[in-house]
Amino acid sequence: MANVLVWTVWVIAAFSCLASGIAVVSFSNPFFSALALIGNLASLAVLYLLLSAEFVAAGQVLVYAGAVMVMFLFVTAYLGGRADAPWAGGPSWQQFGAVLAAGAILVEVIVVIGLKAGGRLSHEARIDSGFGSPHRIGRVFLTDHLLAFEITSIVLLVAAVGSVILGAHSRRSETTGELVHNEEARART
Amino acid sequence: MSEPWWISAIKGFVIINIVLLTFAYTTLLERKALGRMQLRYGPNRAGPYGLLQPIADLVKLVRKESFFPTAAIDIPYILAPVVSAFTALAAFAVIPFGNGWNIWRYHVNGVVANVPISLILVFALGSIGIYGFIVGGWASESKYSLLGSMRTCAQLVSYEVSLALSVLGVVITAGSLSLVDIVHNQAHSLWYVVPQAVGFLVFLISGVAETSRAPFDLPEAEQELVAGYHTEYSGMRWGLFQMAEYVNMITLSGLAITLFLGGWHFPFAHGVDFLGPLWFFLKLLALLFVFIWLRATLPRLRYDQLMSFGWKILLPVATVNALITALVVVWAN
Numbered sequence: 001m002a003n004v005l006v007w008t009v010w011v012i013a014a015f016s017c018l019a020s021g022i023a024v025v026s027f028s029n030p031f032f033s034a035l036a037l038i039g040n041l042a043s044l045a046v047l048y049l050l051l052s053a054e055f056v057a058a059g060q061v062l063v064y065a066g067a068v069m070v071m072f073l074f075v076t077a078y079l080g081g082r083a084d085a086p087w088a089g090g091p092s093w094q095q096f097g098a099v100l101a102a103g104a105i106l107v108e109v110i111v112v113i114g115l116k117a118g119g120r121l122s123h124e125a126r127i128d129s130g131f132g133s134p135h136r137i138g139r140v141f142l143t144d145h146l147l148a149f150e151i152t153s154i155v156l157l158v159a160a161v162g163s164v165i166l167g168a169h170s171r172r173s174e175t176t177g178e179l180v181h182n183e184e185a186r187a188r189t
Numbered sequence: 190m191s192e193p194w195w196i197s198a199i200k201g202f203v204i205i206n207i208v209l210l211t212f213a214y215t216t217l218l219e220r221k222a223l224g225r226m227q228l229r230y231g232p233n234r235a236g237p238y239g240l241l242q243p244i245a246d247l248v249k250l251v252r253k254e255s256f257f258p259t260a261a262i263d264i265p266y267i268l269a270p271v272v273s274a275f276t277a278l279a280a281f282a283v284i285p286f287g288n289g290w291n292i293w294r295y296h297v298n299g300v301v302a303n304v305p306i307s308l309i310l311v312f313a314l315g316s317i318g319i320y321g322f323i324v325g326g327w328a329s330e331s332k333y334s335l336l337g338s339m340r341t342c343a344q345l346v347s348y349e350v351s352l353a354l355s356v357l358g359v360v361i362t363a364g365s366l367s368l369v370d371i372v373h374n375q376a377h378s379l380w381y382v383v384p385q386a387v388g389f390l391v392f393l394i395s396g397v398a399e400t401s402r403a404p405f406d407l408p409e410a411e412q413e414l415v416a417g418y419h420t421e422y423s424g425m426r427w428g429l430f431q432m433a434e435y436v437n438m439i440t441l442s443g444l445a446i447t448l449f450l451g452g453w454h455f456p457f458a459h460g461v462d463f464l465g466p467l468w469f470f471l472k473l474l475a476l477l478f479v480f481i482w483l484r485a486t487l488p489r490l491r492y493d494q495l496m497s498f499g500w501k502i503l504l505p506v507a508t509v510n511a512l513i514t515a516l517v518v519v520w521a522n
Contacts, residue, residue, distance in 0.1 A: 054305070058306050066317060
């Protein structure tokens, strides 16, 4: 009974993951693409839940599907022109190349998984009750993966400082008309 | 303790209905209290003391024509209020309202779903609920709606950060992300509102902003934006948005009670803990009244004031509060 439930949820989540992923790249309206990406991240979160990683799933929804994608929607709603039909697509040779590349990567992934983990997939992994808890994840972050964790934080800090500098710069040029003029002239040439 | 699935289902059904009833009568309480504070009576025609006013409002909303703008994009336009209302109602599932009872052969927990990371779940549901407001405003294809949803988006994203940081102090002190554990930890110690007074203030202020209530109701500033993101909605679709806002306010008050005000515990006594839901409800009413009181008292902020207050005052205060709490907890251990 429980096994059937897990399989059903897995199949639904996996297919909605694939479908929304295809939708992200095939919608021509960026707003719909962003909505599909939210669906994609949410179905990934369901897959994490099936792997007993509740904290990662909740973090995925909170950070990526929630906070990050809000920014995407904000920008596309402000800037994006609204094509009414979500389906339009780019040039056909681009689509052809994209499908070819995606197929190649899929084959590669299947081959690598088959070679590396062929025998182990049939067994169920043994996990204890503390698996995936915030406590355990925090410990791993601050011991085994400390370097990656800290480097990521520095990268994010640089990005934040960079965006502040970019924003401050454009504001200054709004107040002094001379500077804007020079920059516009530079941009035109 | 585990319980059969059907007990959880019954509890979920009962809780959703109680929350909806609370929502309906919060609107009445709000109109009554606002009326009294402005030296008038408020609604007093439908039933004794106007007590049937929410029912009358509901009948009116259901029977009203659901206006559909020709330019609106249909699927997002219809789904947006559903998403908002669903996430608002779902969040209440993890808020504990009692100690649990032994009824006949079964043990009934005082919470619909006891998840170890329930606090994060509430925030995750809240962050999904924002999409209802944004997508609804965008799909209405009206400038007022779009501007309103942009304001909602900017405001909610800004204040979500300080809201999350303000509860960090409680999480560090309690050492758990489970709301049930947090309530249990407050049983035999001071309620966290005392050691985390700064966190409580930041939580309350950003909570008012998160639910777009006055003085932070810029997304719906009627003088500037007609009604913000729900300008083009009418009938029960508008009702769903309104319900989402009020239920968010109720959930947020419930969260504040759980995190800072001892949850369902009665102050200084544990003999009456079996009446947990009653104490919880009384605290909830008091907090809801504070929300209404704020609306009656404070004028709306300007947009730049809202942003600079959120980023330059609230966020640093919340961060410093979390840092100091962490230092104190580490030092005490």
